[in-house]
Amino acid sequence: MSAMPLYFVMLGELLMAIENSILVVRSITYAMKGQKLLESNGISAYVERNPFPNSREGCGYGLRVQGDVSRAVSILEAAGVKISEIKRGKPQ
Template identity: 35%
Template sequence: MVYYLIVCRSLTYAQRTAAMLERAGITAHILRSPRTIDREGCSHSVKVSERNLANALLILNRAGLQPKRVYLIAGDGSYKEVLL
């Protein structure tokens, strides 16, 4: 299965993001952003499946919870930034 990481500016924003998505019926997992994509050193991400990404971004946009960045988790474990 293909997954995406929605990078948030802090743990609090990641928690708000995950809670908002869970309330909308979208499974979301909070994790610390991998070092390869973590530019600031303290960000957290919310992991969602590919089938839920578009709906998740729409929900977050409506709630005013804009992600910093979004990354595709490639099959080889690397990360590719998705331009929104």
């Protein structure tokens, strides 16, 4: 039986570690500002409409973030982008 090459094992671990979450913000303006901030810091982010908004979440827009969510939150908060909720999900 042959072992799987190390780079495949490491890639699999890396893919499992990548989070795919939605950071819900209060407005489309915050979502667009946040996307630019995150992408300028090397974090992939996409503006997305929340399909199930509630009054606590404002207008129901969010940023789908792929990568280090805690780092993304820190960057956004430092720039004054308020996050209403973090919806964590599985990698796509």
